[in-house]
Amino acid sequence: MNKSISVFFPLxxxxxxxxxxxxxxxxxxxxxxxxxxxxxxxSIRDQFHEVVVSTNDLDVIDQFPSCLLESNVRIExxxxxxxxxxxxxxxxxxxxxxxxxxxxxxxxxxxSPFVDESDFIAALSALQEEVIxxxxxxxxxxxxxxxxxxxxxxxxxxxxDRSINPWPNTQDLDSxxxxxxxxxxxxxxxxxxxxxxxxxxxxxxxxxxLRKIDIDWQNDFDIAQALIRQQVSPNA
Numbered sequence: 001m002n003k004s005i006s007v008f009f010p011l012x013x014x015x016x017x018x019x020x021x022x023x024x025x026x027x028x029x030x031x032x033x034x035x036x037x038x039x040x041x042x043s044i045r046d047q048f049h050e051v052v053v054s055t056n057d058l059d060v061i062d063q064f065p066s067c068l069l070e071s072n073v074r075i076e077x078x079x080x081x082x083x084x085x086x087x088x089x090x091x092x093x094x095x096x097x098x099x100x101x102x103x104x105x106x107x108x109x110x111x112s113p114f115v116d117e118s119d120f121i122a123a124l125s126a127l128q129e130e131v132i133x134x135x136x137x138x139x140x141x142x143x144x145x146x147x148x149x150x151x152x153x154x155x156x157x158x159x160x161d162r163s164i165n166p167w168p169n170t171q172d173l174d175s176x177x178x179x180x181x182x183x184x185x186x187x188x189x190x191x192x193x194x195x196x197x198x199x200x201x202x203x204x205x206x207x208x209x210l211r212k213i214d215i216d217w218q219n220d221f222d223i224a225q226a227l228i229r230q231q232v233s234p235n236a
Contacts, residue, residue, distance in 0.1 A: 006102030
């Protein structure tokens with residue numbers, strides 16, 4: 001595998017929808033979402049040129065394990081101006097090439113706790129097979145949607161041709177894909193030239209089951225926490 005890959009792992013302080021979302025206890029053993037995701041990525045850190053934890057959160061810095069200080073994993077203090085609730089994703093995208101040096105950027109989030117190192121390895125294989133050796137130019141994690149999707153703007157179901165069959169079987173509907181933000185892999189050149197974290201022809205890494213969960217609201221946190229407790233102690 002091409003080792004010129006930088007992991008970009010952003011975490012900011014000040015979450016309002018889920019207070020201290022990244023650093024409060026989540027796992028039954030007391031680990032936070034940040035610690036869980038860092039453990040996942042650190043377990044395969046030899047696959048990467050560097051792992052950059054981008055944060056302004058002092059709790060994240062406090063939870064960063066000292067055993068990683070001499071490794072290729074590091075904390076990069078992000079300017080507070082790029083950590084506001086109204087910070088544009090575009091500004092963060094433009095910032096990424098200034099703090100990473102790899103030919104490829106693997107951007108991941110702590111809020112997908114059930115996407116783990118096995119998925120990261122599979123995503124790296126997709127990068128090699130579908131991008132480096134194929135015709136795609138990036139990789140992103142998605143959830144497949146195979147249901148009737150209504151567009152209020154179009155005033156119609158948008159993933160089937162109703163003139164042919166107004167109510168086809170769901171398995172015959174055109175698949176749509178929801179970006180679940182677990183990770184994106186894009187080239188450094190695309191970050192700079194396209195100013196985007198995906199390219200024009202991304203390969204889709206489809207998540208199934210619990211891997212589809214993205215924690216954005218307090219209810220998401222509570223449900224995911226209950227599920228991981230059940231996963232760890234199924235008879236509890």
